[in-house]
Amino acid sequence: MLAINQINQQRLWKTIKELSEIGSGTNIAEEGVTRLSLSLEDLEARHYVISLMEEAGLDVRVDEVGNIIGKLEGTDPNAPIVMTGSHVDTVLQGGVFDGTLGVLGAIEAVRSIKESGIQLTHSIEVVSFTDEEGTRFGTGYIGSKAMTGYLDEATLSLTDANGITYAEALHQAGFDPTLYKQAIRKPEEIKAYVEMHIEQGKVLEENELAVGVVTNIQGPVWVEVTLNSHPDHAGATPMNMRRDASLAMAEVMLEVERIATKYQGVGTVGKLKVEPGGVNIIPGKAIFSIDLRHGDIELRTKMVNEVTASIEEISKKRLIEPVIELKKSVDPAVCSSTIVDLLEESCKELDIPTMKLPCGAGHDSLMMTKITEMGMIFVRSKDGISHNPKEWTEKEDCVKGTHVLLQALRKLAK
Ligand SMILES: [Zn+2]
Known part of the structure; x- marks a missing residue:
């Protein structure tokens, strides 16, 4: 069993709060958060994520379609990478936690690993994927599609409500969409992808559990x-x-x-x-x-x-x-049984009761499963509400989920 690492709970909560202030207007309880992909608000959120990753001491790069990748170098540069992350774009008047928790929790987990001085064999990459939600252009998972080789020209020609094409929006944001194929990662480069996300349903709440382990994703x-x-x-x-x-x-x-x-x-x-x-x-x-x-x-x-x-x-x-x-x-995806076991074991070690459950919503993990072993950690949503200003997850639950993620990353990258 691994010794337990603690995350910095206040720091995690502070970053969730700070990011929620980008795109939230004056009344977050009524209007929620709106950061449509590649909008000014999304771009500001991206800057925030980059600065956090840098503060955490990660090597940061942004790929051709805008995926932000922060890397904690392992001791073996040839060992395949352990990847984690989610997204910071939102739907119209969305909530504070959807996607955000997976990105900020991952940064906090990796930062805690780095601060504790633990040496890991495999590098860990935290990814904030471009446009998971698909609200602006009508189709999502853009960053993870590009990374797995499923992005195509037709998608880049889609237009938003103002007639701006995807390619133009990427170009305006400072990326070169003609090079989108360079964002592709090879299966042998990546060992596993683990995403933490709020449940967006009521199953964990009904079962009085803070954290769940996802078995499959319904496409x-x-x-x-x-x-x-x-x-x-x-x-x-x-x-x-x-x-x-x-x-x-x-x-x-x-x-x-x-x-x-x-x-x-x-x-x-x-x-x-x-x-x-x-x-x-x-x-x-x-x-x-x-x-x-x-x-x-x-x-x-x-x-x-x-x-x-x-x-x-x-x-x-x-x-x-x-x-x-x-x-x-979108094809449904089955989570890697190895990662499901590893997540359950991590919960047990941390004394966090858990359950297995299917996932009804789509995530970047659906795409990532095409090139690597995939697993997901679910964190309890209050009243199952999501894509709504009322979306809420308690601080203690965010902390528990992040501890499970940290433990799982350590095991995978050992
Ligand atoms: Zn999401």
Whole structure:
């Protein structure tokens, strides 16, 4: 068993507070934090992260797509790197802890290791990834996609609400997007990637646990469905002559619930619109999103196929023409069983009770798993709230999660 290292709790909490002040405006409790990727606020947050890493004594570099990488040199320069990190960009009016905890906790953990004078064989890199959230350009994991070789020209041509392309935004921020392939890391360079993140759900809270060990990440499939029929007068059209697009949508929504429950996955219709949208007009068009997730890719494929079949069947029955468009598909990922064991062992050594749980949200770890062994530490979220100004994680929980991360990094880099 390793001797226990303590982090500097006050310092960790101070950095979380300082970073929360960037992009938070005057009323953080109401407005939360907004640091859309490569915005002025995000750039200021990046400067803050760089200065913290430098203060911690790490070698800092920023790669071609803006990933900030702080390195604690190990004794063997040829040994593969142990990587940890997360992101500091946020959604619109997001919370203080999403992503931030994984970056600042990692800096604090590595700083504590350095200060204690412990020599580790493997180098440790703390990464603050560019644009995890995807709010500004509609697609996320940009930094981790670039690092794992999954970024492409099409993504760099995406535009934000002001018509600025990704490539232009990177260029304005001082990066050279034409060199994005230079950000690729080879699998043999990296030993493992461990990310600490707030849970963004209620499972840990329900179980009265501060820290959890993630077993797998449910990859989302996003589909946009348009049901086309014909708008008719609400008074003049008898019930048996209608082709009501909104009723077809309602039937599909119930099917999404039934199918997700059947496969023990999750399914959500979160965005919906009917047209023309009059009190006295039978809807002639319904447009809605479907988000389907499962930890097992085969079961998720079955969910997607059954939902698609039900859309077709319901449309046929109601004389409606459906258009089904795949918007996003991210493969689910299984965490490395070695890292799961190592995290559980670390919790035990630190006397922090824990549990294993699946992860429902997407993270950079989803991409990193394509090139290395991956694991995740979850830290309790108050009321399960996230992507919201009310997002909260207690200081003691942040400290516990960071202690687990530190212990795990020491074991991995030994
Ligand atoms: Zn996040």
